[in-house]
Amino acid sequence: MNGYKIGLCTSMSLSILCIIGSLIDGRGLIGLLLVFLTIIPGFFGIYFTTKITMDKLLKSFLFIVNYLFATHLHIRYFIQFLTRVL
Secondary structure, three states, X not given: OHHHHHHHHHHHHHHHHHHHHHHHOOOOHHXXXXXXXXXXXXXXXXXXXXXXXXXXXXXXXXXXXXXXXXHHXXXXXXXXXXXXXX
């Protein structure tokens, strides 16, 4: 059980670090790479969230934040990258 919590915290920390890195270097290819690199810890975060026993409201909140926040960021950065390149 604690391993899942550690995995969830680690994946969330990696996602946050990648997002901060992409905000710092958002105009280059490294920023785009970091944005897409957040997908991997995001999938691990979803997996660990399903394995942890917690309140339904908290679990729903984690899913909503993960899906909406990550999806919004990926679409926004991808469109920005395409408009700069094209």
